[in-house]
Amino acid sequence: MSKSIPTLVANDPWLEPYTDHIRWRMQQLDERLQSIQQQAGSLENYASRHLNHGIHLNGDQSAWIIREWAPAAHSVSLVGDFNQWNPEATPLSRDQQGGWQTELPKKLIKHKELIKLHIVGADGSVRDRIPATILRCVQDSKTHDYSGQVWSPETAYTWKHSFDPATIKAPTIYEAHVGMAGEAPRLHSYREFAEQVLPRIAELGYNTIQLMAVQEHPYYGSFGYHVSSFFAPCSRFGTPDELKYLIDTAHGLGIAVLLDIVHSHAVKNIAEGLNDFDGSGNQYFHAGDRGNQPQWDSKCFDYGKSEVQQFLLSNVRYWLEEFHFDGFRFDGITSMLYHHHGTVAFDHYDKYFLDGPDEDAILYLGLATTLAKQIQPGALLIAEDMSGMPGLCRPAKEGGVGFTHRLAMGIPDYWIKLLKHKQDEDWKPEEMWGVMTNRRYGEANIAYAESHDQALVGDKTIAFRLMDQDMYWHMSIDDQHGGIERGIALHKLIRLFTLVSGGEGWLNFMGNEFGHPEWLDFPREGNDWSYHYCRRQWSLVDNPELRYQYLNAFDGSMMNLTEKYQLLQSPPAKLLYVHNDDQILAAERAGLIFVFNFNPHQSFPDYLIPVDDEGPYKIVLNSDSAAHGGHRRIDPSIIPQTNAETQLPLYIPSRCCLVLKKWE
Incomplete structure (x- = not known):
């Protein structure tokens, strides 16, 4: 060594x-x-299981090759429309490595036909299973059962746009869910998202989209996190080609697309997923209690098994190559990194190295990030980890795991705590700054004030916490309601404060940019399978008589500022001034001066803010402007000038944030 x-x-x-x-x-x-x-x-080459397992045409396109890994199974046969689902008609033969295979004439099975594997397991169980690397699954509208569907169109999708994610120097991410991306109370499609939602995202100025719930999952309400078929794009939203159209369209707009990939666990369903596939109880997953994730009611992969490594690595390769994704947000990896799934306090470095880490999982993640960068050197690789494992977002050659960014998961938790437990008068900007800037040196963070987690029923978005049911009655532009005035002002302050100080990237969940007023609740038995709360009401932000437009405009101004001044790829923000009693804080980043007044009552004339460079300064963003739904208390034509002590005298209205730039 x-x-x-x-x-x-x-x-x-x-x-x-x-x-x-x-x-x-x-x-x-x-x-x-x-x-x-x-x-x-x-x-x-190792990550090629999707190319030689499942059902594929051979090299000269003359025959189907069916291959499956089920080492402990007693027998495996192919059933489907082509043989009237007869388990005796098309048996597979076993090799010495536990693989099963057969070959059939091409004319026997047609594109879009339904198939399954009939498996007699090691335990004597007899089940029809979906092939592990199937490229498409569909659900029967009457029985609700899932089947594999042969996906081999005569004409391959023709890509129109090339895109290099290396052009994204600092990701501004729009987290989105295709199914709920429309206003009608129903499922929405990949094509609808491409044609109706992508233009909104581009207009706001986001450079990256993170797509949730793409890998096939049997229960819609799982938000896509209980995956059953890892290689199959969710058929609820359309065909694989329609997903490609979405990604291609985004690339044409200069937007990278990330897959919210789930390798941290799998659905425990036997009928749809991988659980007990060969009847042994521990083919893809650990045996016994170690194979269960009790917090999520799901199954834990055995990352130390070479076949499992190969399966998951092939999944990484497949999404990058076949669908041109530009990287991944790896979901729930804290659960992977530790045998205890992250259920302890990470109060000592021993917790990362000696007390509970799953070294097999850490090794797998190192292989996955290495592979992703070999296939796509500019890939964005984001880790959802709340433990703060050192080196997670440093290159493997330095002793790290190889991710490019981690989600700053403590930040939204802090905002919830502050909004729930402290009066506005008790907010301490110095404490807020400390939370925002508390991150590992050299490991890039994706800052966010809220994500889909806060939008779910049972929780509340920041807008809903601030304004609650008043949003239903008082969002008219001519309604001067105190609670709404407070909510709109603080919504803007919280988001800009987090963006500036919280990291090297940014994330927003679909609709939160304009303060979407309702929670997310998937169709379920408890709400009579309703889609009423499983949609996005774009008509609210499009209505010129409502105030949602102002929050949306401010979000667009933030994204424009971020891009124009390369804010997030600049060094971390530097604190210039803080006064807890006045609730004033000023910071510098990318040559810009950011001034925040969180005081709910007091505005300050000629407040002196120390800056590094003397001279005149011009306001380039003002949350109090008319365009951003403010009270227009600041004259934009005024150019403040530093005094002899290089202090900038500013009028800082209550609940307002200003961004200034040295005026040349």
Whole structure:
């Protein structure tokens, strides 16, 4: 083992006691990559299970090759429309590695025909199962049962736009769910999203979309996080080609598209998913209690098993190559990283290295990020981790795991706590700044004030916490309601404050930019399977008589400012001034001066803000402007000038934020 000091340790002296362990992790990854190289020739070749398992046409397109991994099964046969679902008609033969295979003439099975595997398991169970790497699943509208569908169109999708995610220097992410992206109370489609929602996202200025619920999942209300078929785009929203059309259209608008990929667990359903596939109880997942994720009522992959590694790595390759995704947001990886699934307090570095980490999962994630960057060097790889594992977002060669960004999950939790438990008068900007800026040096964060988590029924978005049911009655532009005035002002302050100080990227959930007034509630038995709360009411923001337009305009101004001044790829914000009693804070980032007044009552004339450079300054963003639904208390033509002490005298209205730039 090399005795050189890993860069990760050199950059963080607190990691010195764990130097040997970090070296060991690096060695494990190197040795596994070498083993894969010897076995398959390359990591990319190794990640090819989707190309040689499932159902595919052979090289000369003359025959179907059906192959499946089910090592403990007693027998496997193919059933479907083509053989009247007869389990005796089309048996597969077993090889020595636990694979099952058969070959059928091309004319026997047609595009879009339904199929399953009839498996007699190790435990004597007899079940019809969906092939593990099936490329499409469909649900019967009457029985609600899922089947695999042969997907082999005569004409492949023709891509119109090329796109390099390396052009995205700092992601501004619009988190979206296709099914609920329209206003009508129903399911919406990939094509509708491409034609009706993408233009809105582009107009606001976001450069990245994160698509949720793409991998097939049997229960719509799981938000896509209980995946059953990992290679199948969700058929609720359309065909695979229609998903490609969505991504292609986004690329034509200069927008990267990320897949919210779920490798942290899988649905436990036997009929639709991988659970107990060969009757052994532990084919893809750990045996016994270790194979269960009790918080999510789901199954945990055995990341130490080579076939499972190969299955999941192939999934990474498939989405990047087949659908031209530009990267991933890896869901729920805290559950992967630790045997306890992250249910402890991470109050000591031992928790990351000695007390509970799942080294098999950490190794798998290192392989996954390595593969993704080999296929697409500019791929964006975002980790949803609340533990703060050191090195998660540093390159493997430095001792890290290889992600490019992590979600700043503590920030939305902080805003909820503040809004629930403290009066406006008790907000302390110094404390707020400390929470926003508390992140690991050198590991890029995606800052966000709220995501889909806060929009779900049982929780509340920031807008709804601020204004609640008053939003139903007092959002007219000529209704001067105090609660609405407060809510609109603080909504803007909270979002800009988080954007400026919280990280190196930004995330917003669909509709939150304009303060969507209602929670999300999927159709379920408890609401009579209603879609009423499972949609986005764009008519609210489009209505010129309502105030939602102002929040939307401010969000667009934030995105424009971010892009114009390259705000998020600039070094972290520097605190210039804070006064807790006045509730004033000023910071500098990307050469801009950001001034926040959280005071609910007091406006300050000629308030002195220290800045680094003397001279005149011009306001480039003002939350109190008419366009942003403010009270127009600031004259935009005034150009403040620093005094002899390089202080900038400003009129700072209550509940207002200003952005200034040195005026040349």
